[in-house]
Amino acid sequence: MIQSSSKPNFWPAAVESAGANGAQAAPRVVPMSTRVPALPPQTFARAIPVMAPRETSVSGFLSILARHAKSIVLGTIATLALALAYLATAAPVYTASTTLFIDPRLKKVVSDEVTQGGFGSDLALVESQVSIIGSDAVLRRVVDKLQLDADPEFAPPQGSGLLSQLKALLIPRPPAPEPKLQAIESLSRNLKVKRAQKTYVVDVETSSVSPVKAARIAQAVVDAYLLDQTQAKQAEAKRANEQIDARLGQLREQVRRAETRADEFKKANKILTSEGGLVNEQQLTRLNGELSTARAFAAETKARLDQVNSALKAGASPDTLPDALRSGLVQRLREQYAQVARREAALLSQLQPRHPVLIEVRSQVAEIRSQIAAELKRIASSAQNEQQIAVNREREIAATLERAKDEVGRTNTAQIKLRELEQEVTASRELLRVFLGRAKELQEQQGIATADARVISPASVPNRPSKPLTWLILSIGLLSGLGLGIAQALVRDQMDDSVRSLAEIGRSTGLAQLAAIPRFEMSSLPALLRRRLTSHTGGVNAAQFSDLLTAIADARSTSAVAYRQSLLRLLSRLRVDNRPGQPFTVMLASARSGAGTSATALGLAYASALLGERVLLVDATSADTELSAIFAGSIKTDHVIVLDNRDHLASITTRDGRSGLSLLPIALADLRTFKNHQRRKLLAGLAALSENYDLVVIDAGALLDDESGAALIPSADRVVLVARSGETTNEDLNATLGLMDGARSKLAGVVLTMTDNNHA
DSSP states (O other): OOOTTOOOTTHIIIIIHHHHHSOOOOOOOOGGGOOOOOOOOOOGGGTOGGGSOOOOHHHHHHHHHHHTHHHHHHHHHHHHHHHHHHHHHSOOBEEEEEEEEEOOSOOOSSSSOSSOOSOTTOHHHHHHHHHHHTSHHHHHHHHHHHTGGGOTTTSOOOOOSHHHHHHHHHSOOOOOOOHHHHHHHHHHHHEEEEEOTTSSEEEEEEEESSHHHHHHHHHHHHHHHHHHHHHHHHHHHHHHHHHHHHHHHHHHHHHHHHHHHHHHHHHHTTOOEETTEEHHHHHHHHHHHHHHHHHHHHHHHHHHHHHHHHHHHHTOOGGGOOGGGOOHHHHHHHHHHHHHHHHHHHHHTTSOTTOHHHHHHHHHHHHHHHHHHHHHHHHHHHHHHHHHHHHHHHHHHHHHHHHHHHHHHHHHHHHHHHHHHHHHHHHHHHHHHHHHHHHHHHHHHHHSOOOSEEEEEOOOOOSSOOBSOHHHHHHHHHHHHHHHHHHHHHHHHHTOOBOOSHHHHHHHHOOOEEEEEEOOOOOSHHHHHHHHHHTTSSSOOHHHHHHHHHHHHOTTOSTTHHHHHHHHHHHHHHGGGOOTTSOEEEEEEESSTTSSHHHHHHHHHHHHHHTTOOEEEEEOOTTOOHHHHHHTTTSOTTOOOOOSSHHHHHHTOEEOTTTOEEEEOGGGSOGGGOOHHHHHHHHHHHHHHHTTOSEEEEEEEETTTOGGGGGGGGGOSEEEEEEETTTSBHHHHHHHHHHTGGGGGGEEEEEEEEEOTTTO
């Protein structure tokens, strides 16, 4: 990694002296042997945007707020004043609260209640109790108990003052409402019933100008709800008892008739049961099993018969008979046949075919074959008899099974009706049993009905008003003021004409978007301290230049990866049209100073030099000679510089021995004073000097501040327009394009500097 002490060869003479002395007077440079006054150096930080703090979306938002801080503060103070005025004039309101627990558990006073207690786990039913508490039926009880219809707060009389009379003349006055209805409506507005989320706890809050009255009303609302719930249960139990008494006689007669019909139907259809099932169904199951067994045996006998017949027809050798045909006799004959066959084979190799011994052996073989065939015929006859018996048995069982199926079918058809009758009997008996049990319990349940809720926090007299809430009103005033101020700041910033992205520049100017160069933030503590110290010297900040060049040279540096990569991408895009073996000249220019043209030109040239190319950096910014002041510090103050031809330019060119980068400080000879013939000679000398280099980078500076740099446009192959994010305006860009109207064909595109990481 390149340390800060590892600087280019020309650095100690130029940069270190500038950083130590704060500012260095530029040498006097004379074009065409004419002396000009020395030019003061400019502040280097203004031209090196990569050293600005890294900007993020949050920092950009904060910068907008900082620019409009005054209007935001004034708006916030105004809304806070309105909030304080409201607090000073609003009447206090007191709120009392009580808490109910809606018990979801089933409370059984008797074994089987008529009116179900509890609400189970259905929160929707619990939520419905919130609406019941605020219903007119409950509130009417509260109005009657506390006589709120006579309270002016809840049933105010119609106004009889002058203002009310004038209002009645303009708007027809409606008829006076009933005091009780008016009180119920007022109480409903001052009542708030809410349930804690996913719980069975309900809070009841009532508001009044009197704290004592608020507590009394809250307690009265809870008492009225509990009483309403209890009376509703008692009335339900009473109605159920009356209905059950009228229904019991009918249910008894209904059970008797259902049992009689079921019994008569079973007798008529001969439906018999045994061991928990129908007799004909059990017989059908048994026959199915026997039929399966008979079919399996018939198939087995048929297969054996087929094997025997096949063996007889094919005249199979005893060695190839299937195992199913190998009885004891056949097995012995096969053994004899094997012995005689082996003997026959042995004799064939020793005796003539007509030898008596061989003839005897052959007769034995034939005899054994005939015995085996006779045994097979006997086996075939036996297998045929067995197969016939199995088939007859199968047919008999199948016929019996079909008859049983018909009987079961008729029984099943009858059972459909029987099941209906039995279900009717069962239902009638169960209904009668339930009604008898309910009838015995209703008398007890009517007198012991209880509510499914209880008070867990009684109402108490509030000791401080609930409205208006001072902190809430002030918070609303503060937040609304801040919100309006921030919205105003964002709108004003949106109307700002300065460019902030390459896409915006492309839409407004139509230029190609070459690169977005991000901010470069130093990561090392020594670099940050050096920047802090040199920023107070008031001169050129040469230490910042050291960090910039070090970041470009050190490929392992993680803090400047985006900056270094953006320069390399810009370089590759510019060299697309370069013809190999010929020098390529790029001019960088901006609309106004401070866009970072010098820093971009230096970074581009230095990055190309590190790649092994011969690079010449031309400082043509007469209004801002900081590059020449730093890197051409070896030129003495009394040194006369001549710019007539190539040799004159080469004599003032400085070269960095480490990177090979060369600098031509023609900015020291104020180009603004050049005549046309002088500029032509300078262009000719620069063209001749460029033949020695692969890449020539010209820093033309801010053309709207100093258009003398535009005189070098004829020597450039490509011109790059540099804009700074948040500073350069669309108007300045269009004015600069108008200044370069004759060189539109050379415009390669635009580079945006000082962008955040999102634009980089």
